[in-house]
Amino acid sequence: MKEQHSPWDIRLEHLRVGYGSRVVLDDINAVLPGGKITVILGESGGGKSTLLRHVIGLSRPMQGHILYGGQDLFALPERQFRRVRRRFGVLFQDGALLGSLTLAENVGLPLHEHTRLPKATIRATVLRILELVGLAEFADYYPNELSGGMKKRG
Structure with missing residues (x-):
């Protein structure tokens, strides 16, 4: 069998x-x-x-x-490979946020890179996502201004 x-x-x-x-x-x-x-x-x-x-x-x-x-x-084929890879998500031990970007910019980065959505739409989407994990009020903070737990939720 x-x-x-x-x-x-x-x-x-x-x-x-x-x-x-x-x-x-x-x-x-x-x-x-x-x-x-x-x-x-x-x-x-x-x-x-x-x-x-x-x-x-x-x-x-x-x-x-x-x-x-x-x-x-x-x-x-390369195009299909990239399409499959876009569905992957990885959470790194240290949160892996880019220090030169705000929390909102970090969360919105894949949308900027892989879609043609307007910036305002991306910002609204990011704020909804951050609201779901209790971080909307920290959207414009940089990673060094966040706690370890906040970085992992972001």
Whole structure:
């Protein structure tokens, strides 16, 4: 009987990742189930961040496949690859806000980069999003003016 997978699953098949000729992880086979929380644990320097960089398409694997809905991410035409990558979201440990931009500018950056929406529409959208997480009144603060928890919600 064939194993069933959700179209939202991320499948890693015989994945080898690293930098240059240095292999960090080899022959990784796993299914990261869609709609579930998956934790990647390991010692410092064990390859967790390297694996994540590859899973979200920032680095190309040395060998193997990363499949989203059965499609190999790195076999997609460039335009489709970019479309799939735009659906990814990553929360970095330190919040990863750009220090030279306000909270609102940081939150609105993907809309500025990937849409042709007017600035006023983007600003209104950003303020609604910040309102949902209790940060609307801090929209024009810079990251160094926010607490750690506020940065993560932004």
